[in-house]
Amino acid sequence: MEPSAPPWRNPRRHPRVTLVTQVESRARGQTCLGRVENISVGGMLVLTRDTFEAGSEVVVRFNLPGGGHVEAAARVMHTRPGAQMGVQFINLTEDDRRAIVGYVQEVKPYIRRSVRLARRTTLLLRWKDSEGNPREEVVETRLWSRHGGMLLAETPLKPGTDITLAWPEKGKEGRARVVYRGLGGEEGLAEVGFEFPEAGNFWGIEFPADPKLWEPM
Structure with a gap:
């Protein structure tokens, strides 16, 4: 029988969503800086070159879009030295739990329709x-x-805003609509989630059918 996955990694129990924000992890007088890749009310995946050993108890500090701040005890459940570690929250306060659940519920309808791939591309x-x-x-x-x-933008466009995305390098242009806005993202920029109203393939690639094939940024 295969060992069961840690509870925080079970998407049926704790849905995970993307969160692009910096995180500080502290343990035994040492501090690791990194970036959150995804989060659930059970835990999160942290991308960092400085990782702690599996089983270590740490304190993590990070911000949520909209100005929320979380400081919580956590346990390192798995690690890939020099790259990432998965942590499970321990005894979240009610305020922190409410803030994380609120963020997940706000973002989940936007991200659940298809596989996401991490890509950094300059658009107009x-x-x-x-x-x-x-x-x-x-x-x-x-x-x-x-x-x-x-995408990340200086202007925090409101959900429902009609936008046009131009990709000069590929000679492409497409219409889209803002469906999600998160404040306090990477470098203080706004996170802007958008959807294309028409069927097509703006990105020009094939998306994997298996969510396990999500790629790290």
Whole structure:
């Protein structure tokens, strides 16, 4: 019989969603800096060159979009030295649990439709402001999916905003709609989740059918 997966990695019990934010992990007087890859109310995956051994108890500190701050005890469940470690939260406070659950519930409807691939690509984002004036900004993607993606932008566009994405390098342009906005992301930029309203293949690649094939950023 195969050993069961740690509870925090069971998607049926604790759904995981993407979270792009810095995290500080402390144990035995040492501090590791890294970046959260995904999170659930049970734990999270941390990308970091400095990892602790499996079984270590640590304290993690990170921010959630919207200004929430979490500082929680956790246990390292698995590690890949020099690359990443998975941690399980221990006795979350009610406030921290509520904040994480709220974030997961807000993001989950956006990400669950298809496999996501981590991709950094420079695009030109265009939209119209509240007065109908054309605006544009150079942005960088963080995630691609068959139906849309997630990018980082200086302008925190509201869900429901119609946008146009131009990919000069490929000579492509496509319409999309903002479906998620997260504040306090990487480098203080806004996380903007978007979906394409029309069927097609804007990214020009085949997406794997198996969620286990998600790639690290």
